[in-house]
Amino acid sequence: MGIQPEDDKLHDECGVFGVWAPKRDVARMTYFALRALQHRGQESAGIAVGDGHTVLVRKDLGLVAQVFTDSDLTAMPGKVAIGHCRYGTAGAKGWESAQPHLSTINDVIIALAHNGTLVNFDSLRRELIEMGIPFRSNTDSEVAAKLIGYFTQRGHRLRSGIAHTMHMLEGGYAMVLARENALYAFRDPHGIRPLVLGKLDEGEWVVASETCAFDIVGATYARDVMPGEIIRVSDDGIVSEQGAPAASLHDCIFEHVYFSRPDSVKGGSSFYLMRHRMGRELARETPVDADLVISVPDSGTPAAEGYAAELGIPYGTGLIKNRYVARTFIQPTQELRSLGVRLKLNALPDAVAGKRLVMVDDSIVRGTTSKQIVQMLKNAGATEVHVRSASPMVKWPCFYGIDTANQDQLIAANMTLEEIRDFIGADSLGFLSTEGLLACVPEGGYCTACFTGEYPVEIPRVFYEEKFLPGYEPNNLEPSSPGSQMSLEELLEQD
Numbered sequence: 281m282g283i284q285p286e287d288d289k290l291h292d293e294c295g296v297f298g299v300w301a302p303k304r305d306v307a308r309m310t311y312f313a314l315r316a317l318q319h320r321g322q323e324s325a326g327i328a329v330g331d332g333h334t335v336l337v338r339k340d341l342g343l344v345a346q347v348f349t350d351s352d353l354t355a356m357p358g359k360v361a362i363g364h365c366r367y368g369t370a371g372a373k374g375w376e377s378a379q380p381h382l383s384t385i386n387d388v389i390i391a392l393a394h395n396g397t398l399v400n401f402d403s404l405r406r407e408l409i410e411m412g413i414p415f416r417s418n419t420d421s422e423v424a425a426k427l428i429g430y431f432t433q434r435g436h437r438l439r440s441g442i443a444h445t446m447h448m449l450e451g452g453y454a455m456v457l458a459r460e461n462a463l464y465a466f467r468d469p470h471g472i473r474p475l476v477l478g479k480l481d482e483g484e485w486v487v488a489s490e491t492c493a494f495d496i497v498g499a500t501y502a503r504d505v506m507p508g509e510i511i512r513v514s515d516d517g518i519v520s521e522q523g524a525p526a527a528s529l530h531d532c533i534f535e536h537v538y539f540s541r542p543d544s545v546k547g548g549s550s551f552y553l554m555r556h557r558m559g560r561e562l563a564r565e566t567p568v569d570a571d572l573v574i575s576v577p578d579s580g581t582p583a584a585e586g587y588a589a590e591l592g593i594p595y596g597t598g599l600i601k602n603r604y605v606a607r608t609f610i611q612p613t614q615e616l617r618s619l620g621v622r623l624k625l626n627a628l629p630d631a632v633a634g635k636r637l638v639m640v641d642d643s644i645v646r647g648t649t650s651k652q653i654v655q656m657l658k659n660a661g662a663t664e665v666h667v668r669s670a671s672p673m674v675k676w677p678c679f680y681g682i683d684t685a686n687q688d689q690l691i692a693a694n695m696t697l698e699e700i701r702d703f704i705g706a707d708s709l710g711f712l713s714t715e716g717l718l719a720c721v722p723e724g725g726y727c728t729a730c731f732t733g734e735y736p737v738e739i740p741r742v743f744y745e746e747k748f749l750p751g752y753e754p755n756n757l758e759p760s761s762p763g764s765q766m767s768l769e770e771l772l773e774q775d
C-alpha cells in the first residue's frame with residue numbers, strides 16, 4: 281500500500297455546503313463550492329436542488345469535476361441547494377453511500393448531506409430495521425435521514441423531527457438538509473465537526489464546512505453554526521433554534537493542523553497563520569542546527585516556514601509534488617505501487633545535496649511515508665535529515681468523522697520516540713506538544729482525543745476490542761446523552 285502520501289495521513293470524511301438564494305443559479309454555486317471543498321473528500325460528489333415543488337439529486341463516484349457536466353447543472357434550477365463531497369471509508373464506498381441521501385416523508389422529499397460519524401448508528405439502524413424501515417446503504421448518514429423521516433412522520437414538523445433526531449444521535453456531525461422550499465443546517469452538541477454560516481445578499485445565506493467555500497461564491501462569513509443549533513432558511517427568512525442542549529465545546533483540533541484549507545478562517549485567524557505559529561512553537565520546543573528547512577508539500581509548508589523563521593534558518597523547496605496524481609479509480613500495478621511515495625513526491629538533489637535538512641510535516645500517523653521520504657532525501661545527497669511533526673503524536677483512533685487506522689497501525693501508540701526515529705531513519709525527531717498546539721489556535725474548547733485519549737463523546741464498549749490495543753483505556757469525558765440511551769418509542773412517549 282502507501283501509494284500516496286495521503287495514505288499515511290488522517291482523512292477528513294466529507295465536506296458539506298448549502299445555499300438559499302432563490303434568484304441565483306444555486307446548483308452552479310454549489311458545484312464551485314464543492315470544488316473549493318474537494319480536499320475534504322475525493323471519492324464521491326453530489327448536489328441536491330429544491331425548486332419550490334420537489335427535490336432533485338445528482339450524485340456519483342468521482343471528483344466533483346468528473347461527476348457534473350455543464351448541462352447537468354443547467355438542468356437543476358432551484359431556490360435551494362446542498363452539496364457533498366465524500367472520502368469513503370471501508371465497507372461504505374459504493375454509489376449508495378454517495379450523498380446527499382434522498383428520503384420521502386409522507387409527501388415531503390428531503391435531501392441530507394452529512395460530515396462526521398455517529399458512534400451509535402449501528403444500534404439505531406437495527407432498531408429502525410426491526411420497525412420495518414428499509415435501508416439502501418450501511419452508512420450513518422442514511423440512519424440520520426431515516427430518523428428525521430420517522431420523527432417527522434409521527435406528526436412533528438420537520439424542524440422538530442430534526443431536533444428529536446439530534447437527541448438520539450451520538451458523535452460528531454455537521455449536516456445540511458434541503459427540502460423543496462427550505463434549507464436546514466445543524467451541528468452536534470459538542471461542535472466537533474465544523475459548520476459555518478455565510479451571507480450573500482439580503483435574504484440569501486450559505487453554510488459550509490469551511491470558509492474557503494464562501495470565498496468562491498462571493499459570500500462573507502457571518503458566524504459559526506453553534507453546537508446543537510438548527511438553522512432554517514426559507515422565504516420567511518432565517519430562524520435559529522437549539523435542537524439539542526449544547527454540551528462543552530470540543531472543536532476538532534485536527535482541522536487546524538491539517539484538514540482545513542490554509543486560506544479558510546476560524547476565530548479571526550487563517551489556518552495558514554495558525555500553522556505558521558505551530559511551526560514557530562515547534563522550533564522553540566525542538567530546535568536543531570541545520571542548513572535548510574524544507575516541508576513535505578503542501579500541508580507541511582506553513583509550519584515549515586514558521587520553523588525556519590523562528591530559528592533563522594533558510595527555508596527552501598526540497599521536495600516537488602506531482603499535483604496531478606489525484607485519487608483515481610485506476611489503480612497502479614504492483615510494479616508502480618512499489619515506487620511508493622515517488623508517485624507523488626520527488627526530491628530535488630540540487631537543493632538538498634550536501635545539506636543538513638530539517639523536514640517539517642504536519643503529522644506522522646503510520647510513519648511509512650516519512651521513512652520513504654527520508655530515504656529519498658538521503659539518496660539525493662542530504663547529509664542529515666531531522667524530522668519535525670507540527671502536531672503531537674497521534675496515539676488514539678478517531679470516532680468522530682476522521683478515518684484513522686486502528687491503534688495497532690498508529691506508530692506512536694506502538695513505539696517510543698527513539699524507536700520511531702530509528703524506524704524512519706531520521707537523524708533526530710521531534711513532535712509539537714499538545715499544550716504548544718493549543719497555544720497556537722484561537723481560544724475555545726477543543727477535541728484532542730487522537731493525541732490524549734480524552735474522548736468528548738463516550739465511545740461504546742463494542743469498539744474497544746477492535747480499535748484499541750490492550751492496555752489503552754480511553755477516557756470518556758462525558759457519558760452518552762440521556763436521549764441516546766432511550767429507544768425511539770420511549771423518546772416519543774416523553775413528548
Ligand code: SF4
Nearest residue numbers: 532533678727729730
Ligand atoms: S479525535 Fe482527533 S481527529 Fe477526531 S475529532 Fe478529535 S481531534 Fe479531531
